[in-house]
Amino acid sequence: MNATFTAMREFFSLPAVEKKQYEAKSASDPIKCGNFNVANTSNQIFTLWRDYLKLYVHPDFHCPHKPQLLREVLLEYSQRTRKMARKLVEAVSDALELEQDYVDQVLKLDSSFQMFAANFYPPCPEPDQAIGIPPHTDPGLFTFLIHNGVAGLQIEHNGHWFNADSPQNSILVNAADQLQILSNGRYKSVKHRAVVNSEKERISIVVANGPAGEAVVGPAAPLVQKDGHPLYRSMKYVEYVESQLTKSRVDGKSLLEQQMI
Numbered sequence: 001m002n003a004t005f006t007a008m009r010e011f012f013s014l015p016a017v018e019k020k021q022y023e024a025k026s027a028s029d030p031i032k033c034g035n036f037n038v039a040n041t042s043n044q045i046f047t048l049w050r051d052y053l054k055l056y057v058h059p060d061f062h063c064p065h066k067p068q069l070l071r072e073v074l075l076e077y078s079q080r081t082r083k084m085a086r087k088l089v090e091a092v093s094d095a096l097e098l099e100q101d102y103v104d105q106v107l108k109l110d111s112s113f114q115m116f117a118a119n120f121y122p123p124c125p126e127p128d129q130a131i132g133i134p135p136h137t138d139p140g141l142f143t144f145l146i147h148n149g150v151a152g153l154q155i156e157h158n159g160h161w162f163n164a165d166s167p168q169n170s171i172l173v174n175a176a177d178q179l180q181i182l183s184n185g186r187y188k189s190v191k192h193r194a195v196v197n198s199e200k201e202r203i204s205i206v207v208a209n210g211p212a213g214e215a216v217v218g219p220a221a222p223l224v225q226k227d228g229h230p231l232y233r234s235m236k237y238v239e240y241v242e243s244q245l246t247k248s249r250v251d252g253k254s255l256l257e258q259q260m261i
């Protein structure tokens with residue numbers, strides 16, 4: 001984890017011209033970085049205070065050439081987190097009383113789509129006027145989040161925002177959209193946001209562990225049988241990710257809400 005932070009810090013301190021080559025050109029670029037100033041999530045406009053780097057790291061591994069140690073560090077970090085995600089999926093299948101390899105096969109986990117994101121939030125002179133990341137849920141099954149010891153993540157529960165100050169050197173696991181869909185609503189995708197502060201820079205590193213891009217994700221058939229009906233529409237995961245990146249809200253509804261039947 002430390003090596004990952006070091007590599008990311010180095011990346012964010014590269015001269016702007018070096019980073020410019022990775023600037024987002026389209027939502028589905030496998031490597032993209034940028035800094036948003038304003039985001040419009042249909043009914044609210046936010047001033048964003050964040051630099052980010054987003055990479056697709058599995059099944060194909062993409063990574064900037066610089067800094068030099070980034071490639072090696074990220075390969076290891078993504079491999080290890082993928083293993084962890086798979087263990088969690090096994091535990092979930094067990095808890096949902098699904099056949100042992102049901103989820104693995106339906107979601108084609110050998111070619112799971114994994115995204116790596118690093119967020120860099122510099123100190124903000126007016127933290128009340130800006131936000132790091134506006135409220136959202138993540139795509140995928142499980143998101144793993146680590147940070148550099150500076151608080152900022154908040155989680156929504158019953159309409160209130162709570163600080164989620166996970167200890168440094170620990171991995172915070174959030175349930176994500178496809179887990180909610182697959183479990184026919186038994187697991188809830190966690191709504192969260194990141195706030196900024198005026199004193200310290202914050203770095204968070206996020207890995208979104210998903211099904212395969214080609215997997216069609218809907219509520220698991222045995223659960224639908226139990227419940228009598230599916231609560232969500234099925235959709236190819238790659239299409240879900242791309243729609244979330246481009247046009248995530250329609251009539252103020254998140255993509256997950258739009259999938260509800």
Ligand SMILES: O=C(O)CCC(=O)C(=O)O
Pocket residue numbers: 117119132133138145152153154192193194203204206
């Ligand atoms: O910086 C954080 O704590 C949250 C980041 C996040 O939610 C994301 O990258 O999806």
Ligand SMILES: [Fe+2]
Pocket residue numbers: 136137138192
């Ligand atoms: Fe997130």
